Amino acid sequence: MTSPRRTAVRRNRDADWNAWPVAEYLDENYRQTHPLDRGVIRHHSAFYRQFAPGGLARTLELGAGPNLYPLMLAAGASRRVDALEPSAANLAYLRGQLASGPEESWRPFYALARTLDPTLPDTLEEALSRVRVVPGDASDLADGHYDAASMNFVAESVTEDFGEFTALCAAFVRAVRPGGRLVAAFMERMPSYRIGEGPVWPACPVDEPALRAVFGPRTTGLRISRLAKDRTLPEYGDTGVLLLTAERPAP
Numbered sequence: 001m002t003s004p005r006r007t008a009v010r011r012n013r014d015a016d017w018n019a020w021p022v023a024e025y026l027d028e029n030y031r032q033t034h035p036l037d038r039g040v041i042r043h044h045s046a047f048y049r050q051f052a053p054g055g056l057a058r059t060l061e062l063g064a065g066p067n068l069y070p071l072m073l074a075a076g077a078s079r080r081v082d083a084l085e086p087s088a089a090n091l092a093y094l095r096g097q098l099a100s101g102p103e104e105s106w107r108p109f110y111a112l113a114r115t116l117d118p119t120l121p122d123t124l125e126e127a128l129s130r131v132r133v134v135p136g137d138a139s140d141l142a143d144g145h146y147d148a149a150s151m152n153f154v155a156e157s158v159t160e161d162f163g164e165f166t167a168l169c170a171a172f173v174r175a176v177r178p179g180g181r182l183v184a185a186f187m188e189r190m191p192s193y194r195i196g197e198g199p200v201w202p203a204c205p206v207d208e209p210a211l212r213a214v215f216g217p218r219t220t221g222l223r224i225s226r227l228a229k230d231r232t233l234p235e236y237g238d239t240g241v242l243l244l245t246a247e248r249p250a251p
């Protein structure tokens with residue numbers, strides 16, 4: 001008799017993030033505004049509209065990847081947005097976008113963002129001038145460095161290990177000062193996934209109770225809402241998107 005084979009849980013370090021397929025990822029997700037993006041933009045825009053224009057000295061985008069829209073959304077309230085990213089491929093894309101100008105496909109995202117938040121700078125270029133590309137990962141974050149932090153499709157999309165997912169979320173919370181604010185989006189119940197025909201990337205399926213279990217003890221004012229599954233996107237096995245806002249408690 002043979003014992004059943006146990007599939008090893010793939011952790012964050014087991015994936016080659018430097019080889020992230022930037023072009024395929026953008027083609028699948030961000031060449032046009034999908035309903036999911038419009039929902040996330042509406043949610044995050046309301047978050048940033050709570051602050052005075054330029055009222056946040058320094059904010060974080062954790063695991064920025066090649067997605068420019070969370071960076072633009074922060075540019076009304078934030079005087080400096082740090083786009084923290086470990087992947088060489090994503091860093092090269094971000095640096096290119098900032099140095100040579102954004103691809104045209106990002107303009108409809110900015111048009112929508114400006115409709116929702118007229119305090120955003122006149123041009124996308126001006127908004128992106130507030131962004132600094134910072135190589136590194138969640139383990140490089142200093143305690144309490146930021147006034148606000150944003151994380152989109154990262155903690156649940158980079159490991160199969162729920163303990164590691166929890167540690168990433170904890171680092172995200174600790175990155176803001178006490179009283180600092182958090183905004184995030186998570187794929188709901190997404191298992192490990194492929195981009196195009198490429199390798200399988202590790203993911204940890206999470207639902208609202210899982211987010212409450214992780215963020216509840218670490219934050220105050222936790223609010224979670226949900227977007228329906230977007231069937232205009234490739235089938236990633238998710239059931240929708242969970243949107244979160246919260247605050248790091250004062251000591």
Ligand SMILES: C[S@@+](CC[C@H](N)C(=O)[O-])C[C@H]1O[C@@H](n2cnc3c(N)ncnc32)[C@H](O)[C@@H]1O
Pocket residue numbers: 012017020062063064065066067084085086087090136137138139151152153154157158
């Ligand atoms: C699914 S992508 C999401 C990218 C982007 N935030 C977006 O909205 O499309 C996951 C991102 O997390 C990054 N990442 C992987 N491990 C990380 C870690 N330990 N800390 C921070 N970011 C990480 C990857 O390089 C990739 O850019």
